Amino acid sequence: MNIEQAINKLKINGYKITKQREHLLELFFNQDQYVPAKDIILAFQKEFPGASFDTIYRNIYTFVELEILESIDMNNEKQFRVHCNTKLHHHHFICKKCGVIKPINICPIETVEHQLPGYQINNHKFELFGYCPPCNK
Numbered sequence: 001m002n003i004e005q006a007i008n009k010l011k012i013n014g015y016k017i018t019k020q021r022e023h024l025l026e027l028f029f030n031q032d033q034y035v036p037a038k039d040i041i042l043a044f045q046k047e048f049p050g051a052s053f054d055t056i057y058r059n060i061y062t063f064v065e066l067e068i069l070e071s072i073d074m075n076n077e078k079q080f081r082v083h084c085n086t087k088l089h090h091h092h093f094i095c096k097k098c099g100v101i102k103p104i105n106i107c108p109i110e111t112v113e114h115q116l117p118g119y120q121i122n123n124h125k126f127e128l129f130g131y132c133p134p135c136n137k
Contacts, residue, residue, distance in 0.1 A: 024040070072127060100132050
């Protein structure tokens with residue numbers, strides 16, 4: 001996904017495209033890892049000092065709902081990044097120190113489904129957390 005596709009997704013879903021929304025998207029599209037919301041808010045408020053936390057969070061969660069962004073809980077806080085737009089189903093390894101993300105091209109969902117007979121799984125997320133080789137030294 002690129003920023004133009006994200007803006008188009010907002011338009012299709014009835015959202016007005018404002019300079020603030022465009023700037024917020026740019027902040028995420030300039031990152032290649034998960035970023036804490038507080039870091040995005042601080043960067044955003046440098047450009048738009050009057051912006052409220054509520055407005056910024058509301059927009060971030062709108063981006064998540066529209067699958068422009070994805071979120072994880074890491075280090076006891078919500079972190080966000082541009083949604084992976086890959087044709088292959090995959091999951092991630094995320095370094096707890098530097099934030100590097102590596103795709104994992106296997107999925108444990110079939111094993112989990114066998115352990116939950118009668119349950120309907122609608123969605124899932126599988127992430128591994130640890131340290132990448134440089135951070136593990």
